[in-house]
Amino acid sequence: MAESVIQVEDLAASFGGRTIFEHVSFEVRRGEIFVILGGSGSGKSTLLKHMIGLYRASAGKVVILGQEVGAVEGSARRALLRRIGVMWQSGALFGSLDLMENVMVPLEEHSDLPEEARREVARVKLGLVGLGDAARRLPAEISGGMAKRAGIARAMALDPPILFLDEPSAGLDPITSAGLDRLIKQLAREMGTTFVVVTHELQSILAIGDRCLMLDKTAKGVIATGDPRKLREESTHPTVRAFFRREAMEE
Numbered sequence: 001m002a003e004s005v006i007q008v009e010d011l012a013a014s015f016g017g018r019t020i021f022e023h024v025s026f027e028v029r030r031g032e033i034f035v036i037l038g039g040s041g042s043g044k045s046t047l048l049k050h051m052i053g054l055y056r057a058s059a060g061k062v063v064i065l066g067q068e069v070g071a072v073e074g075s076a077r078r079a080l081l082r083r084i085g086v087m088w089q090s091g092a093l094f095g096s097l098d099l100m101e102n103v104m105v106p107l108e109e110h111s112d113l114p115e116e117a118r119r120e121v122a123r124v125k126l127g128l129v130g131l132g133d134a135a136r137r138l139p140a141e142i143s144g145g146m147a148k149r150a151g152i153a154r155a156m157a158l159d160p161p162i163l164f165l166d167e168p169s170a171g172l173d174p175i176t177s178a179g180l181d182r183l184i185k186q187l188a189r190e191m192g193t194t195f196v197v198v199t200h201e202l203q204s205i206l207a208i209g210d211r212c213l214m215l216d217k218t219a220k221g222v223i224a225t226g227d228p229r230k231l232r233e234e235s236t237h238p239t240v241r242a243f244f245r246r247e248a249m250e251e
């Protein structure tokens with residue numbers, strides 16, 4: 001079994017005294033696609049933000065690549081954050097920069113590479129996500145699916161061993177979404193990148209998830225973990241069954 005690269009231990013999140021989830025523990029192994037799922041408001045994005053150190057835990061901790069996210073500071077923190085890439089739901093591209101310039105941004109901020117080398121890295125990353133021909137286009141000139149791909153290329157600019165994707169399928173039609181799923185799987189297999197993906201799209205979960213964790217608003221925590229295909233067949237938890245059955249019937 002691959003080594004674990006992320007450990008989440010007894011994590012709790014709350015805002016203004018309101019608990020969103022507590023007692024959340026799991027680990028993510030090197031090279032796997034780990035999916036965080038759950039209904040609206042269950043705390044998926046909140047968990048992701050705790051994992052990358054944007055929020056402070058009200059209890060418990062997150063350890064990434066051997067370092068406690070909430071405890072490292074200064075240059076050690078910057079070094080740790082360099083080793084994780086994040087793609088936000090919207091793709092969050094800079095509208096005034098073309099795709100190549102967008103992918104070059106993290107390289108400008110975090111590397112000493114000369115301009116020509118930065119361009120070359122950006123070219124390679126855009127090629128990797130199938131956007132080799134669109135490097136000079138502006139975000140306004142591309143489709144939603146292309147924007148997601150560009151967001152992934154930018155998140156990969158510094159070759160992070162771990163990539164976090166926040167709702168990659170949101171706003172995409174099923175065919176584009178399936179194409180994005182294939183890309184994520186390909187990157188995990190070929191580059192050995194570990195993915196943590198937040199989504200509630202069942203088709204995606206079944207297509208790409210090696211393992212998943214399901215959060216629940218009422219339970220304020222985790223109600224299932226494991227292989228999503230097995231959960232679909234075997235879970236006896238009513239909410240887990242309802243989630244997997246609802247959309248399984250649409251397949």
Ligand SMILES: Nc1ncnc2c1ncn2[C@@H]1O[C@H](COP(=O)(O)OP(=O)(O)OP(=O)(O)O)[C@@H](O)[C@H]1O
Pocket residue numbers: 015020038039040041042043044045046047200
């Ligand atoms: N910064 C914040 N301040 C206060 N409350 C917050 C904050 N971020 C999230 N919440 C609350 O935490 C709960 C979980 O929100 P979160 O966005 O993590 O859910 P989610 O599962 O990602 O939902 P969705 O699928 O709708 O995006 C919600 O009730 C939300 O209002």
